[in-house]
Amino acid sequence: MSDNRAFNDTMKAVFLEKQEGKLVVREVKIPDPAPNEVLIKMAAAPVNPSDLARIRNAHKEFDLATFIPGLEGSGTVVKAGKGILPRLWLGKRVACSSEYSTSGSWAEYMVTKAGMCFPLGNKVSDEQGSMSLVNPLTALAFIEITKQNKHKALINNAAASALGRMVELLGKKRGIPVINIVRNQTQADQLLQSGSQYILNSSEPSFIHDLATFANDLGATILFDSVCSPLLLKMLDALPDSSSVIIYGNLSGEEQIMVNPRTLIDKGIDISGFFLGNRSKENGLFKNMMNLREVRSLMSSDLNIKVQGTYPLNKAQEAVDIYLGNMSGGKVLLKCTL
């Protein structure tokens, strides 16, 4: 094992006090990297919807005494387990995602697989770099899926999200028109101001009619939906025949939604799910590294993710509450020190 600096034996990390309880900071032993793993001194980590869903379900899936939240972040590799990749990353500033429920990014240190880290280079800040895995790679995948399946344009729901802004940016770069669905006029105005061309407000009475018009005019035969509310059923009716629907989130919190089988049969619509983790496994290391290089290059140029606030680890609960109060206001980051 290689170690390029001295540090304490213990670290502060965020834990869930109890089921449906508050996030608190506790002191625990710094984990040691096994072969093919690295220890990262964390710099920053975002609060993402996937973190909140994981925290909500943590009592069913994990031991709360050892569960540390946080699925992605940035930091410096300070210790390397055996293996070529860990040694290669030692001393480097990296973007990283967590492999273990017992070692999340909302901590001073995180142990993860070396294959889940990517060097940030010197043009990307710790803050922007901490958000460079989950959403940018998902946005790249959406554009790739759209192109591979020869859809002329795409529709994205909850498009005022950080991910939505990236899909729009990449769509512009790759010549794919993006129909952005948002849920209120404030979000529609924000998107208009930032240069989006096709924006639909789902709270407008004409929404379904306008969706049908835009989708048919642009040939938008793929819908990416992260809301998954009963409105989806009406949206299916508005899509052109033979469209694809990809569900990638559940922001509505609905446990089930009913679909009219006749709509699927008559219109030949297929519905599937998307999870970045599965996509990354399918891609393999080489393709993932190429995608990460592309993200780093985007982040060094025109991809700048809006941040509404940065909080120390011991204010994790406050950070989550502020984020939940205004998700479209920008990402909330944890600075991984107290």
Ligand SMILES: NC(=O)c1ccc[n+]([C@@H]2O[C@H](COP(=O)([O-])OP(=O)(O)OC[C@H]3O[C@@H](n4cnc5c(N)ncnc54)[C@H](OP(=O)(O)O)[C@@H]3O)[C@@H](O)[C@H]2O)c1
């Ligand atoms: N499947 C995957 O692999 C994968 C990967 C990356 C992201 N995602 C998903 O992508 C989505 C966006 O992530 P993000 O990090 O970009 O989010 P974000 O920046 O935090 O933004 C979330 C957006 O969703 C809107 N929203 C929240 N609840 C809603 C509801 N019930 N109906 C309509 N809109 C709602 C928010 O609007 P308000 O401000 O009005 O609340 C906000 O604009 C999330 O669902 C996330 O889980 C999935």
